[in-house]
Amino acid sequence: MDQIPGHRVTLQDVADAVGVSKSTVSLVLSNHPRISQETRQRVLDTVDELGYVYDRRAASLRTRQSFTIGLIITDITNPFYAELTSGIEHTLLAKNYIALLGSTTDLLQNQERFFATMRERSADGIILCPAPGTPPETILRLSRQLPTVLIARYLAGVDVDYVGADNELGTRRATEHLIERGHRRIAFVGGPQDSSARQDRLRGLVSILEKHRIPLDESLMVTCAVTRNGGYTAIQQVMRADDPPTAVLCYNDVVAFGVMLGLRACDLEPGPDVAVVGFDDVNEASLWNPSLSTVSATPTEMGQHAADLLLKRIEQPDRPIQQMILPSTLIIRASS
Amino acid sequence: MDQIPGHRVTLQDVADAVGVSKSTVSLVLSNHPRISQETRQRVLDTVDELGYVYDRRAASLRTRQSFTIGLIITDITNPFYAELTSGIEHTLLAKNYIALLGSTTDLLQNQERFFATMRERSADGIILCPAPGTPPETILRLSRQLPTVLIARYLAGVDVDYVGADNELGTRRATEHLIERGHRRIAFVGGPQDSSARQDRLRGLVSILEKHRIPLDESLMVTCAVTRNGGYTAIQQVMRADDPPTAVLCYNDVVAFGVMLGLRACDLEPGPDVAVVGFDDVNEASLWNPSLSTVSATPTEMGQHAADLLLKRIEQPDRPIQQMILPSTLIIRASS
DNA sequence: CTGAAAGCGCTTACAG
DNA sequence: CTGAAAGCGCTTACAG
Numbered sequence: 001m002d003q004i005p006g007h008r009v010t011l012q013d014v015a016d017a018v019g020v021s022k023s024t025v026s027l028v029l030s031n032h033p034r035i036s037q038e039t040r041q042r043v044l045d046t047v048d049e050l051g052y053v054y055d056r057r058a059a060s061l062r063t064r065q066s067f068t069i070g071l072i073i074t075d076i077t078n079p080f081y082a083e084l085t086s087g088i089e090h091t092l093l094a095k096n097y098i099a100l101l102g103s104t105t106d107l108l109q110n111q112e113r114f115f116a117t118m119r120e121r122s123a124d125g126i127i128l129c130p131a132p133g134t135p136p137e138t139i140l141r142l143s144r145q146l147p148t149v150l151i152a153r154y155l156a157g158v159d160v161d162y163v164g165a166d167n168e169l170g171t172r173r174a175t176e177h178l179i180e181r182g183h184r185r186i187a188f189v190g191g192p193q194d195s196s197a198r199q200d201r202l203r204g205l206v207s208i209l210e211k212h213r214i215p216l217d218e219s220l221m222v223t224c225a226v227t228r229n230g231g232y233t234a235i236q237q238v239m240r241a242d243d244p245p246t247a248v249l250c251y252n253d254v255v256a257f258g259v260m261l262g263l264r265a266c267d268l269e270p271g272p273d274v275a276v277v278g279f280d281d282v283n284e285a286s287l288w289n290p291s292l293s294t295v296s297a298t299p300t301e302m303g304q305h306a307a308d309l310l311l312k313r314i315e316q317p318d319r320p321i322q323q324m325i326l327p328s329t330l331i332i333r334a335s336s
Numbered sequence: 337m338d339q340i341p342g343h344r345v346t347l348q349d350v351a352d353a354v355g356v357s358k359s360t361v362s363l364v365l366s367n368h369p370r371i372s373q374e375t376r377q378r379v380l381d382t383v384d385e386l387g388y389v390y391d392r393r394a395a396s397l398r399t400r401q402s403f404t405i406g407l408i409i410t411d412i413t414n415p416f417y418a419e420l421t422s423g424i425e426h427t428l429l430a431k432n433y434i435a436l437l438g439s440t441t442d443l444l445q446n447q448e449r450f451f452a453t454m455r456e457r458s459a460d461g462i463i464l465c466p467a468p469g470t471p472p473e474t475i476l477r478l479s480r481q482l483p484t485v486l487i488a489r490y491l492a493g494v495d496v497d498y499v500g501a502d503n504e505l506g507t508r509r510a511t512e513h514l515i516e517r518g519h520r521r522i523a524f525v526g527g528p529q530d531s532s533a534r535q536d537r538l539r540g541l542v543s544i545l546e547k548h549r550i551p552l553d554e555s556l557m558v559t560c561a562v563t564r565n566g567g568y569t570a571i572q573q574v575m576r577a578d579d580p581p582t583a584v585l586c587y588n589d590v591v592a593f594g595v596m597l598g599l600r601a602c603d604l605e606p607g608p609d610v611a612v613v614g615f616d617d618v619n620e621a622s623l624w625n626p627s628l629s630t631v632s633a634t635p636t637e638m639g640q641h642a643a644d645l646l647l648k649r650i651e652q653p654d655r656p657i658q659q660m661i662l663p664s665t666l667i668i669r670a671s672s
Numbered sequence: 673c674t675g676a677a678a679g680c681g682c683t684t685a686c687a688g
Numbered sequence: 689c690t691g692a693a694a695g696c697g698c699t700t701a702c703a704g
Contacts, residue, residue: 010681021691026683034689056456057393057402058681061696066393068436068457076425077619082418089412089439093446098453100404101437103425110429117434120392121404228623261623283413287564287597289625346697357675362699370673394697397680 009052017046029054060122069310070118070126071099073151074106078226078254079282080299081129084151087303088127095311097124106131106192106226115142125310129153132192147313151306152297154196154323161313162323163306167197167279170295170328171204174249174277177293177330179212183247183275187220189234189259191251198223198251201279205249220245224255231258232265239266239274247275247336253282256292260335275336290334298326345388353382365390396458405646406454406462407435409487410442414562414590415618416635417465420487423639424463431647433460442467442528442562451478461646465489468528483649487642488633490532490659497649498659499642503533503615506631506664507540510585510613513629513666515548519583519611523556525570525595527587534559534587537615541585556581560591567594568601575602575610583611583672589618592628596671611672626670634662 011029015022020039027035028043035043046052060066071088073081085101092099100123102114111131118126125147130139136158142148149161178186188205191198202221209216219241224234231250235258238245250256256278260270270276271290278285278294285292305324312319347365351358356375363371364379371379382388396402407424409417421437428435436459438450447467454462461483466475472494478484485497514522524541527534538557545552555577560570567586571594574581586592592614596606606612607626614621614630621628641660648655 008681012681022682023684023691023693024689027690030683036689039689053452053455055458055681057458058397058696059683061394061397061681061698062683064696066457071437075422076412077415077418077422079413079415079418082413082415085437086411086413086439089437093449096453098436098438098450098457100434101407101421101425102434103422113429114434116389117432119389121402121434122391122393228619257623264625283564284620287593289600344697348697358698359675359677359700360673363674366699372673375673391697394680395699397682397697398699400680 008055009050010055011052014043014046014050014052017050018042064122066122066124067097068121068123069097069099069307070102070114070121070123070128072102072104072111072114072118072126072128074104074129074131074226076101076103079284080152080252080254080280080297083282083299084303084306087300088307089303090300091304091307091311097307097311099127104131108133119146125149125314127151127306127310130155132194147310147317149306149310149313151302152197156196159321161309161321163302163309164197164325165279165295165297165302166325166328167200168204168207170279170297170330171201171249172208173328173330174279174293174295175205175208177332178247178249178275178277178336179208179214181247181275181336184214185217185220185243185245185247187222187235187238187245187248189222189238189248189250190224190226190231190255192226193223201249201251226252226255228254228258228261231255232262233258235259235262236266239263239268245274248277250276250278253278253280253285253292253294256294256335257284257288260288260290260292271335277336281331285331286333288335293333293336294331296329296331302326344391345386346391347388350379350382350386350388353386354378400458402458402460403433404457404459405433405435405643406438406450406457406459406464408438408440408447408450408454408462408464410440410465410467410562412437412439415620416488416588416590416616416633419618419635420639420642423636424643425639426636427640427643427647433643433647435463440467444469455482461485461650463487463642463646466491468530483646483653485642485646485649487638488533492532495657497645497657499638499645500533500661501615501631501633501638502661502664503536504540504543506615506633506666507537507585508544509664509666510615510629510631511541511544513668514583514585514611514613514672515544515550517583517611517672520550521553521556521579521581521583523558523571523574523581523584525558525574525584525586526560526562526567526591528562529559537585537587562587562591564590564594564597567591568598569594571595571598572602575599575604581610583613586612586614589614589616589621589628589630592630592671593620593624596624596626596628607671613672617667621667622669624671629669629672630667632665632667638662
């Protein structure tokens with residue numbers, strides 16, 4: 001039953017015990033049809049009896065398929081990525097795949113290490129949320145070496161599978177909503193300067209301001225670390241201006257949570273005093289007090305789609321590049 | 337530079353290009369000292385030139401070390417596990433290991449699948465938060481097959497490496513605090529019925545009630561799903577009783593968040609009307625409104641310790657079993 | 673200081 | 689229906 005430490009039960013051991021060749025055992029395990037019912041049963045029984053464990057790494061050396069993928073994200077502690085990961089895991093489990101996890105904290109150096117790690121371990125593919133500043137060539141090279149799907153952030157001009165939210169549409173809707181509520185001075189807080197997601201979200205805001213001929217005040221467009229603390233600090237700075245905003249559109253929910261706390265620290269109540277809108281709609285958003293108005297990016301679904309896309313790409317390397325933009329819906333709650 | 341799809345650059349290719357044997361290349365890559373400086377440099381240059389990628393799975397077939405571990409937790413979407421995972425990742429990164437991630441949602445069936453998955457992929461070890469109801473023999477067998485460390489939940493009588501919080505001490509302190517504040521009717525909400533963590537936390541509460549000769553009311557000790565929603569539903573049930581509690585000690589922070597929301601749904605303000613205390617001190621806890629009093633279980637540190645322990649066990653299989661109980665401190669905030 | 677050879681545990685044509 | 693053999697890409701004694 002139990003293995004002797006150091007000695008692994010192999011196909012050969014099973015074959016010896018049954019009195020057939022290891023080819024036969026291998027064929028049984030891969031459900032090959034032309035093994036007699038009797039042999040098959042004896043093999044299966046012996047597999048159980050000896051506690052044989054299939055060595056997928058040995059198999060993958062021959063078949064070149066590891067049933068393992070690499071998942072490279074920014075930070076598992078950000079609920080957006082946790083929900084994303086959960087969706088990915090869900091899809092992988094059903095297909096017998098599993099993910100190697102790497103959090104880069106948006107550091108290019110970590111990202112490079114994870115690329116190497118995943119390739120050395122022969123991942124069948126990679127789901128990647130690229131760190132801001134990733135050179136496009138890096139991704140192009142990677143995607144030639146390994147099936148790759150980008151998630152949540154893309155790189156301009158890089159033709160690779162991608163799944164993300166409709167960022168611009170999302171902030172357009174959010175901005176229209178704020179303007180309808182009478183806001184004219186709308187701040188934008190947070191996001192990694194060079195990420196596609198930030199640029200698209202900011203563009204949505206700017207375009208709607210233009211449409212309504214509301215002058216753009218650059219001093220209200222600030223960046224900050226994508227953490228609660230980042231939002232907390234940044235908003236206090238912004239509110240100190242001579243003509244502070246009456247509404248703030250945040251890069252994402254995590255920043256919005258920080259902004260709400262920062263407003264309170266300035267003795268302002270998020271909602272009544274200053275409107276706050278987030279992006280993502282992580283589970284937490286509806287539970288805050290006040291509940292957070294936000295643009296839904298459906299992270300769990302996004303993860304499922306990314307995993308689906310990757311598995312399709314693995315099966316069919318020549319299929320056309322697919323870029324999925326998931327619809328964004330505005331969810332109005334108490335904070336705006 | 338780039339590989340031809342399907343063809344992997346191997347040691348042999350590098351050897352051929354340099355004009356040495358693959359043994360020599362291998363020795364260079366493992367930094368073996370007795371290769372001449374000149375050969376070494378030529379090999380290294382060629383490795384770069386050809387874009388050689390080390391095949392760790394082939395290597396591990398010989399060396400029996402994959403530099404990969406399995407991480408099996410309940411739910412990555414629960415911030416406690418996300419912070420745990422972040423701590424684990426941090427330690428692994430420094431030692432060139434990486435984790436295969438599996439979320440069981442506390443289903444034994446998923447857990448079994450992950451055990452198989454991790455073994456098939458030759459993980460060097462496993463960090464496991466066992467699903468409630470896991471038979472002790474399962475863990476014993478697993479730990480004989482593979483270095484194993486349990487995290488956050490242990491199994492009575494199973495002598496395996498373990499890292500967890502001092503659960504009983506934590507809830508003792510929390511209960512003393514509530515009693516000091518004048519509470520007599522204290523509910524306990526949530527937790528997987530058969531988990532060691534729940535039992536220990538509940539025991540802490542009960543022992544302090546006894547110490548103060550406060551009668552125990554079983555109807556106030558309820559269980560629920562370990563989600564915000566679980567706490568939300570459970571507390572509303574509890575508050576409907578004839579003699580409802582004035583304070584509630586929650587299995588963990590996630591349940592406590594749900595409880596706070598549930599109280600509001602009953603028109604009760606957490607803090608002033610009903611005291612609420614959580615367990616874990618996830619990052620979110622200090623940010624809620626009201627901020628959540630809780631017992632700190634330092635999830636990030638817990639993760640780091642678990643990874644350290646596993647790596648030590650891998651290096652030194654015969655070292656004595658180590659069970660680390662991390663000190664619990666009570667953090668009093670606005671909710672109590 | 674360097675190379676030839678065996679072997680890790682599988683799969684997969686190819687024979688029979 | 690089943691087996692012998694080659695090979696996936698490494699490492700590691702063993703010679704020289």
